[in-house]
Structure formats: C-alpha cells, structure tokens
Amino acid sequence: MSSREDILVIRRLNDDLRREGRDGKVMITQGVQALRQELLQQVLDVVKTFDDFTPDNDPHGEHDFGSFKVDGVSVFWKIDYYDQTMEAGSPDPSDPEVTTRVLTIMLAEEY
Structure with missing residues (x-):
C-alpha cells in the first residue's frame, strides 16, 4: 500500500495527464474515434x-478511473502505470522517472 504522500503525488500526476495530456500517453479506442466529431470533442472535454470521484470509483484516491455518459453514450477512462519499457507494471507509480502513464479513453462496451 502506498503512503499518503505517494497517493497525493500519483493523483497530481494522473490529473496532469488527464487534464493537460502531460507526462504520459493518451490512447483513444476505435469506438471512441468513430464517434461523430462533435461527440468525440464532448467526450474529451468531459475526461x-x-x-x-467517489469511494466507489476511486477507492485509493489516485484519480485513475472515471465513467460518464455523453448523449447516451457510456464512456470509461482509465490510467495505468507501466515501466519505462512498457513491458511491465511500474515499480513505483509515484516516480515519473520510472513510470509511463497511459490514459485510455474507451466506450464502456469496449471494456
């Protein structure tokens, strides 16, 4: 279990990626890419x-998952933590020097 300080760092790094596309990779699934342009932009804006964030969707306080509906379309987003080679999980998600963050935005049906 991460310390409280580590969780706060992870949360900040996750929020930076989600809000500004900073310090990580953003992946958008084919289903989301296939949405009409206006709806796609709305999805990205909501992300x-x-x-x-609630205890149900964010039990560890890391801001690493969300779900919502836009125009009747159910969308999930998820942040995962990989090592720098992206071949294994990160040894320390609170350390950006050893972590590659990946934000995936997907239709709920693609999960």
Missing part, C-alpha cells in the same frame, strides 16, 4: 474536467 479533462471530470471531478466526480
């Missing part, structure tokens, strides 16, 4: 501004 960037998402703040509906």
Whole structure:
C-alpha cells in the first residue's frame, strides 16, 4: 500500500495527464474515434474536467478511473502505470522517472 504522500503525488500526476495530456500517453479506442466529431470533442472535454470521484470509483484516491455518459453514450477512462519499457507494471507509480502513464479513453462496451 502506498503512503499518503505517494497517493497525493500519483493523483497530481494522473490529473496532469488527464487534464493537460502531460507526462504520459493518451490512447483513444476505435469506438471512441468513430464517434461523430462533435461527440468525440464532448467526450474529451468531459475526461479533462471530470471531478466526480467517489469511494466507489476511486477507492485509493489516485484519480485513475472515471465513467460518464455523453448523449447516451457510456464512456470509461482509465490510467495505468507501466515501466519505462512498457513491458511491465511500474515499480513505483509515484516516480515519473520510472513510470509511463497511459490514459485510455474507451466506450464502456469496449471494456
């Protein structure tokens, strides 16, 4: 289990990636890419501004998952932590020097 300080660092790094696309990779699934342009932009805007974190969807306080609906379309987003080679999990998600963050935005049906 991470210390409280580590969790706060992870949360900040996750929020930076989600809000500004900084210090990580953003992946958008084919289903989301296939949405009409206006709806796709709405999805991206909601991901960037998402703040509906609860103990149910954010039990560790890392801001690493969210779900919402836009125009009747259910969307999930998830942040995963990989090592620098992206071949294994990160040894320390609170350390950006050893972690590659990946934000995936997907339709709920693609999960």
